[in-house]
Amino acid sequence: MRFGFWPGPNNSWSDTLALARHAETAGWHGIWYADHFMPNAEDTSGPTSECWTTLAALAVAVPRVRIGALVTGNTYRHPAVLAKMAANVDNISGGRCVLGLGAGWQENEHRAYGINFSTLGGRMNRFEEACEVVTGLFTNAQTNFTGKHYQLTDAPLAPKPVQQPLPLLIGGGGEQRTLRIAAKYANEWNVWGTPELLARKGAILDRHCEELGRDPRSIKHSTQGMLVLTDDAAAVERMKASGRPVIGGDGPGVRATIEQYAEAGVDEVIIPDFNLGATVEAKTAVMDRFAREVMSYFK
Template structure:
């Protein structure tokens, strides 16, 4: 099982770079960055706080840290035309020497769309648009030219050059909707990601397998990735909006073993609850030892 770190983009660049370099030096496999422009407007969080931009951050980290893979978790489709995103992804793959994973989702964070005047359509329309975007991305990144006449996007003899170093550049889709999103994953994704404890990931992974079977695709062609907030040693927060695992190294080891048993290909660890400075690096070392052990 691969192990990757997810440093929050709310912190200074030097702190994020420290996390990425430590991950590289201590045997982690990857580093992910979220695509947001401001913190989510949830109770207890300051939505006016700082947030570094994802694409620029990925390029900077990829140039500075030479071994681990980098990925976006995940680009929001509503923020950019998919042709623009295809060129960004191809460039990131060249900057990293073929170590980039293009993570993309349908988009969701309300306050960003409201403040910037970006349309956030209803879910059905958002997913319809997302499917068209995936067609555009597949075309531009994997074929010489692309012509596409959709409801939301139109391309005529379009090219994206240079093509990525990787052939193909892997596309990760983030989302866990069981009625439609997992069907989109089955059709277009090289990797799938969602939040959840092992039991939830196992259930949704089985549903994804069914969608793959219905579309005649080998389920093993789609890597399964997931994350939960991690507490290495201490009380679990009772008000966390996301799943939380750990509390002690022993309990964390048990949950990591469960992820491995359900066939998870990659565990992604957000650094939000790992502390800061030397404490965070020590916590990262503990997590790494539990996965490798």
């Protein structure tokens, strides 16, 4: 089992850097970053750092762990531009970048910045074309593509990513479209959910792979949950009431949940910092307890 850490984009750069360096030193396997421009809330005044410039900085400043977007909104950038960005971050990092990609969902960003939001079907159609575009550019000397939404003519991409292939992580749990797109293009797949949900959707992903003639084992699975590492059972229940999947309890209880994820076919569990405290010191204290009482048992 791998463990990733997810600093929120509302952190200052200095706090993000401190958390990422601490995670690397403490033995975490990856740093993940969300791709948003503003809060998804009525009050949109809070700071929100941009994803790919942050990943490029982390590629230099944090030299060991994987770094990736969780996940890039396809609507925000032309996929050829995104492929160039990801390849460059992979080169800067020496081959540690993961291109997380999703169809895009946060409507208030699109309205505020004048970005076309479209319908769910429209976003999914763009997303599927984008997956073909980025995987083609990563592989081909020149890429030609004629789609409804994107067109490329003898498009080069150099330098190529260090990793061949550069991992494409598909984010989302839609069983008809998203999981089939993942079966066709993804090296990794991610969705929020309980172990039961991951097991059920993972089986659907496997069926899509089999229909397309692909080995399901070639796609790694990951998920995330709100960590509540505490002896206070009431605190765990309060967090569950928020509606997000919760990884909660004391050390043995959290380990048992991680084991359930492993049994469901999950290869990486990602811990967001959203509820771990207001300061770097508070967050790193929880990270260290998690490393001692949970991560150390899965080495």
